[in-house]
Amino acid sequence: MEFRSSTISDAVAALDERSKEIFRRIVEGYLETGEPLGSRNLSRILPMSLSPASVRNVMSDLEELGLVYSPHVSAGRLPTQVGLRFFVDAFMQVGDLSAEDRANIDRQVRADSRDGPMEAMMNEASRMLSGMSRGAGLVITSKSDPVLKHVEFIRLEPTKALAVLVGDHDQVENRIIELPAGVTSSQLTEAANFLNAHMTGQTLPELRSQLGHLKDDVRHELDALSRDLVERGIAVWSGTADEGKPAQLIIRGRANLLEGLGNPDDLDRLRMLFDDLEKKDSLLELLNLAESGPGVRIFIGSENKLFSLSGSSLIVAPYRDEDDRIVGAVGVIGPTRLNYSRIVPMVDYTAQLMARLSRPSK
Structure with a gap:
């Protein structure tokens, strides 16, 4: 039965x-x-x-x-x-974290990340979850839309240019775009100047929407080739191919999962798991798992195909931005005999802390 x-x-x-x-x-x-x-x-x-x-x-x-x-x-x-x-x-009863555990999480995650980049905070959160759970700590962030600070086009070949996008936290994103036939260096400069004058201070989706409202201005200020260049550049940056896809995964404490494994088959299965986790499709699946229900989710062994071979469990929770959009997730990967009742509130509290720290100061 x-x-x-x-x-x-x-x-x-x-x-x-x-x-x-x-x-x-x-x-x-x-x-x-x-x-x-x-x-x-x-x-x-x-x-x-x-x-x-x-x-x-x-x-x-x-x-x-x-x-x-x-x-x-x-x-x-x-x-x-x-x-x-x-x-x-x-049967499982999940209690609140102790004041000591909360203070420990606050101290470790904030230690090197209070005024640092998001990646530093992700590293600290992943390392902390690994240390406190004796599993592997996982932090994943979805691709964010930076606010534009500066745009520049640099010619690489007669038909190709490097589009350089600088965000408000000085993050830089480069894309190679195809140039319209016959575009000149002065038109490259003209197109960049137009974008910097009209559209900085907005995210890429906002920029693309704003371009539609500025059709008359674009038509009056730019010639046909420069208009084409502006539209191509924006389409490449804010195209739908990458929207909503996870941009980064940080896992700390992989060695914890290897402790006590003497079976070569178990080691091979864990290696396969970590190889799979690095793939973009798997990152998206992890984020979708976190999004698929409120609060902390628990996946045991074969309940999820990512972990069916390794026999591992995943405890994961999403964190949200100021607009209540899910922008990432935190979790713990470990053997199926994880201390679920202790780790669930730990993951939940860390997700809440990540949400607070990732929001801009007011």
């Missing part, structure tokens, strides 16, 4: 108190030690009086439900991935 998460309430109703207690002890023992718990040890620690034989009968019932399994003959039981999901949804 296979148990599915959609029937959690039915399963809870079907289990009596001793079955719930035995299941809870098996899972908590696994989360603490990673070892199976046998009937003899269980009978000693249960609050009710049950013989090892009675405990074995209950364990068999739990195995029938697909909540636990025996790793080998005559061993105790371990929770299945379905059992872990059942435990997280039906």
Whole structure:
């Protein structure tokens, strides 16, 4: 009989108190030690009086439900991935972070990032999550739209130019654009001067929209080739191909996941996981996972295809900008026996802190 998460309430109703207690002890023992718990040890620690034989009968019932399994003959039981999901949804109690933990997170994330670039804050948050969870800390940011400060076109070839975009925090983005046939160096300068005069102080999408409102000005001030150049440059910068895609992923503490792994297959699976995480499609999927529900999300093992081979779990939460748009996510990757009840509030608080620190000061 296979148990599915959609029937959690039915399963809870079907289990009596001793079955719930035995299941809870098996899972908590696994989360603490990673070892199976046998009937003899269980009978000693249960609050009710049950013989090892009675405990074995209950364990068999739990195995029938697909909540636990025996790793080998005559061993105790371990929770299945379905059992872990059942435990997280039906039994786990998540409390608030202690004042000490909050202060520790505040201190570490703010340490080198209060007045520094966003990347510094991401590094500190990822390192902190890794250290406090003993897993791998993950921070991902979606591509932001910088406010324009300066635009320049530099000719590279007769038909190509380098478009240089400088943002308000001095970030620089370069794009190679195709030049209209016959464009001159003076027209390159003219086009850049027009953009700098009319459109700085706006983001790229705003810039593209503003160009539509300035059609008459463009027509009067620029010749045909320069107008074409302005429109091409804006189209390349603010085209839809990159909008909303994650721009950066920082992972710290990968070595934590390698500790205690003696099986070469496990090592290979983890390497494959990290290789996959570096791919742009996977970054977008991670951000979509965080966006797919409010608050902190937990993905256990094969519940998400990114982690199905490695047998890892992901705890992730989005963070938002001042307009309540999701601009990134923070999380922890680790083995399925993560301390979920401790890490969930940690990830939640870090996401809230990232949201506050990433917003411009008023």
